[in-house]
Amino acid sequence: MRFGILGTGRITRRLVADLQSTAGVQVTAIASRDVDRADWYAQQYGIATGVEGYQALLGRDDVDAVYIALPPSMHCQWAVAAAEHGKHVLCEKPLAISAEEAHRVDAVCQEKQVRWLDATGWLHHPRTANFSGLEQRGKLGTLKHLSSAVSFYEPFQSGDHRLDASLGGGCVLDLGWYAVGLPIWFAGRPLSVYATAVMRHGVPYRMTAMMWFPDDVTATINCGYDVTTRKWFEVAGDSGSIVCDDFTRPWPEREARFWSHDRTGAAESHSFEGNQEQAMLLRFTKPESDLAIYQQQTLDTQQTLEAITQSLQNGQRCDVVFRERETPAFSSVSLVPAKPTVWFLSGDLMFGSRIRAAAEAAGLEFRMSSGLPTGTVGSEASDEPKDAENQTSAENRSLDPVWMILDLSTRGGMLPTLDADSRNRFPHATWLAYGPHVQVSKLKAAREAGIELVLTRSQFDMRLPTLFK
Ligand SMILES: NC(=O)C1=CN([C@@H]2O[C@H](COP(=O)(O)OP(=O)(O)OC[C@H]3O[C@@H](n4cnc5c(N)ncnc54)[C@H](OP(=O)(O)O)[C@@H]3O)[C@@H](O)[C@H]2O)C=CC1
Ligand SMILES: O=C1CO[C@H](CO)[C@@H](O)[C@@H]1O
Numbered sequence: 439m440r441f442g443i444l445g446t447g448r449i450t451r452r453l454v455a456d457l458q459s460t461a462g463v464q465v466t467a468i469a470s471r472d473v474d475r476a477d478w479y480a481q482q483y484g485i486a487t488g489v490e491g492y493q494a495l496l497g498r499d500d501v502d503a504v505y506i507a508l509p510p511s512m513h514c515q516w517a518v519a520a521a522e523h524g525k526h527v528l529c530e531k532p533l534a535i536s537a538e539e540a541h542r543v544d545a546v547c548q549e550k551q552v553r554w555l556d557a558t559g560w561l562h563h564p565r566t567a568n569f570s571g572l573e574q575r576g577k578l579g580t581l582k583h584l585s586s587a588v589s590f591y592e593p594f595q596s597g598d599h600r601l602d603a604s605l606g607g608g609c610v611l612d613l614g615w616y617a618v619g620l621p622i623w624f625a626g627r628p629l630s631v632y633a634t635a636v637m638r639h640g641v642p643y644r645m646t647a648m649m650w651f652p653d654d655v656t657a658t659i660n661c662g663y664d665v666t667t668r669k670w671f672e673v674a675g676d677s678g679s680i681v682c683d684d685f686t687r688p689w690p691e692r693e694a695r696f697w698s699h700d701r702t703g704a705a706e707s708h709s710f711e712g713n714q715e716q717a718m719l720l721r722f723t724k725p726e727s728d729l730a731i732y733q734q735q736t737l738d739t740q741q742t743l744e745a746i747t748q749s750l751q752n753g754q755r756c757d758v759v760f761r762e763r764e765t766p767a768f769s770s771v772s773l774v775p776a777k778p779t780v781w782f783l784s785g786d787l788m789f790g791s792r793i794r795a796a797a798e799a800a801g802l803e804f805r806m807s808s809g810l811p812t813g814t815v816g817s818e819a820s821d822e823p824k825d826a827e828n829q830t831s832a833e834n835r836s837l838d839p840v841w842m843i844l845d846l847s848t849r850g851g852m853l854p855t856l857d858a859d860s861r862n863r864f865p866h867a868t869w870l871a872y873g874p875h876v877q878v879s880k881l882k883a884a885r886e887a888g889i890e891l892v893l894t895r896s897q898f899d900m901r902l903p904t905l906f907k
Contacts, residue, residue, distance in 0.1 A: 439526065439723040442467040442501035444492045444516055446479045448595065449530060450507040453557070454483045456715035457505065462723055469495035492516055496523040503723075505557070506530060509599035510606025514539035517554065521546045527554040528722055531615045532743070533736050535606040537761065540740040544733060545764040555722045555729055556736045558619065560686050562721055563714035565694045569673075569680055570624060570788060572795050572903075577698055578675030581788075584621040584657040585672045588613040588686055589644075589665035600663070601639040608641030610743055610750070613661035616686045618746065619739045620671045621649055621657035626786030627738055628657070632755040633746040636662070647746050648755075652847045653874055653895070677701055687714070731794075731806055735787055737763065760785065762809040779803040779837040780906060781867070783810065784845030792902065793843065800906035803837055811839075839867045841906065844889070846873030846880045861888070872898035 441457055443450055443465060450468075457465050469489040470476035476488030489495045495504070496519055503526035506516050514534040517527045527547055533556040534540040547554040560566060568574065590613070599605040600612055610633075622628070633647035644662030651657070669686040672679055682696035683689075693709040721727045738760060745758040780797035782790050785808045794804040805811075842864055861869065868891065871884035875894040884892045893901065 440464045440466045440500055440502045441505050441528075442469065442489070442495045442498060442503075442525075443485075443505045443507060444469050444495065445507040446470045446475050447507055449557075450479075450505075453505060453507065453715060454485070456713065456719060458484070460716045460719040460723070463719055466500045467495055467498055493519070496520055496525060501525060503528060503553075509602075510535050510611055511599075511604065513606075514543055517543045518546045521550045521552050521554070524550060524552060526552045526722075528719075529554065529556050531556045531558050532606070532611045533740055535611060537737070537741040537744045540737055541761060541764060544737060548764075553722065553729060555718070555732055557715075557718065558615065558732075558736070559714035559718055560616070561619075561623070561732060561735065562718035563688075563694055563710065564712040564717065565696065565708070565710040566623075567791070568708065568710065569682065569696050570791050572792050574680055574698055575788070575792060577678040577700065578673065578680065579677030581625060581653075581655050581673070581675050583655070583674045584624055585659070586617045586620040586657070586685075587660045587668045587670055588617045589660070589662045589668045591666050592663055594663075601641060603640050607639075608643075609662050610635070610642045610645050610747060613663075614645060614647075614659070614743055614746065615739060616669070617659040617661040618647070618649070618742050619735065620685065621651075621659065622738050622742060622787065623735060624673050624788045625651045625655050625657065626784070626788060627651075627760055628742055628745075628758050630755050630757045631742060631745045631749055633749040635750050636664070638664075642750060645746070645750070647749070649742070728805065731787060731790060734763075734785060734806065734808060738785055738787075760808070763807070777803045777837055778840045778866075779805055780841040780843065781811065781837075781839040781864075782806040782843045782845070784808065784843075786845055786847075789845070796902050797841075797906055802840065802906055805837060805839075839864045842867040842869045844869065844871040844884070846871050846877060846884060847895075870898070 439462060454465060457463050465485050467487040467489050468476055468479050468485050469492050473490035476490060480488035495501060504520040506513055506529040508516060510532050513529050517529050520527050533543060543554060594600060600607045628649040628651050630650045631647055633645055635642040635645040637643060644664055646660045649657040670683040671685050672681050679699045680696055684694060688694040693711060695709045697705045697707050699705045741760050742758050745756045749756045780793060780802050782793050790806045797804040869889045870891040871889045872893045872895055873880050881892055
């Protein structure tokens with residue numbers, strides 16, 4: 439994949455090297471507002487072309503994908519413009535400055551059939567799959583509380599966008615992206631948030647928030663610009679905890695690490711090699727790798743940060759109202775033989791990673807979406823060209839759900855749409871619904887809707903390791 443870069447700032451300098459050292463990736467052009475700066479960077483980093491202005495880069499035939507490394511307020515505009523030019527979009531975090539903008543990026547990329555991902559590196563470090571996988575998760579017991587803290591002492595350059603509200607500045611969108619993203623990754627979508635901030639330079643300078651999740655899971659987070667460098671989290675269950683002190687990026691010259699604790703204080707230390715940015719780039723550029731779980735994480739993080747901002751403004755605890763993706767990840771055309779798939783209807787990324795592990799252990803594909811996929815299985819192949827750009831969507835279309843798993847704690851629920859018609863679209867699927875044992879009426883409604891297997895969360899938990907075998 440041939441990349442063009444928008445912007446010549448601090449993060450660009452770091453990511454160019456990762457782009458240039460990732461297999462299958464080339465950097466062919468870099469654009470700046472100032473042509474001399476573009477040329478200087480091109481020469482300095484061995485990039486073929488320096489381009490004046492971001493728009494000119496989008497028109498180039500030697501660019502398949504853009505890396506957007508601009509201030510946050512410019513992300514949506516340039517991500518949408520890139521997608522409209524048929525370019526894949528790798529955008530720096532935060533994806534946008536509002537949930538509405540983030541969903542616009544998602545919708546346009548889906549419509550134009552280009553891939554998108556935000557450049558949150560830690561999600562792709564090999565360590566992350568380990569600390570959120572079945573084995574570590576099992577040691578926690580039932581999840582209860584999460585904490586995270588991300589800060590840097592005044593990491594500014596002159597005229598820094600972090601201190602300019604009109605450019606999307608402030609620690610909420612910047613460092614809160616990591617601190618809030620962490621509990622979402624483990625616990626799924628929060629129900630509500632409460633936040634308070636120290637304001638300086640017209641932007642949130644230090645922010646502390648509380649988050650509430652289903653099943654009485656809670657989280658406390660802190661981020662800011664006037665505290666020393668911290669990038670830690672603790673995830674605690676009723677029988678153990680995981681502690682990590684470098685989750686956003688390993689400390690320089692040290693391996694990535696975390697510790698698992700049991701209730702007696704015995705700690706096991708884990709360390710990992712790996713370059714998270716290269717892992718992210720490989721995932722982004724390989725057509726067969728599914729980005730849906732990361733895109734959902736992005737959209738849910740953006741929505742939660744919006745509720746945090748609302749709480750800062752009105753001083754109240756705010757519900758987080760999630761909107762679903764406009765264009766579903768599954769559509770009606772099958773171009774290649776369908777692959778048996780476990781489809782998880784939920785926003786719970788943590789549980790999703792466990793179901794993925796169990797599905798993959800049984801040789802099944804895994805997909806997750808928060809809305810019911812549209813389309814049918816095994817419909818006629820279309821005359822759409824099978825070129826490289828279409829491979830990903832073709833691959834997505836060739837899935838045959840053999841399990842449809844419905845998380846009843848998903849907000850709004852999906853039962854009303856589970857009529858016979860929608861179920862008939864997936865003729866090979868066994869339907870399973872699960873939810874907290876206290877949600878008696880939801881479990882009953884699922885049974886009445888004709889779902890074959892209705893389980894409490896703990897029953898599902900116990901059956902999961904062997905369910906698909
Ligand atoms: N993933 C990660 O680990 C990190 C991510 N980031 C994210 O990357 C993005 C960029 O951050 P960073 O590289 O530190 O920012 P910089 O200010 O260093 O660079 C931003 C670049 O955007 C361009 N730009 C266009 N318009 C403006 C404007 N009005 N003001 C300032 N710059 C402008 C400039 O390039 P030019 O003039 O050449 O067009 C500038 O060099 C942010 O969203 C940030 O959150 C940042 C650090 C780490
Ligand atoms: O994502 C980021 C990671 O660290 C930086 C501090 O140097 C942040 O400000 C930045 O935006």
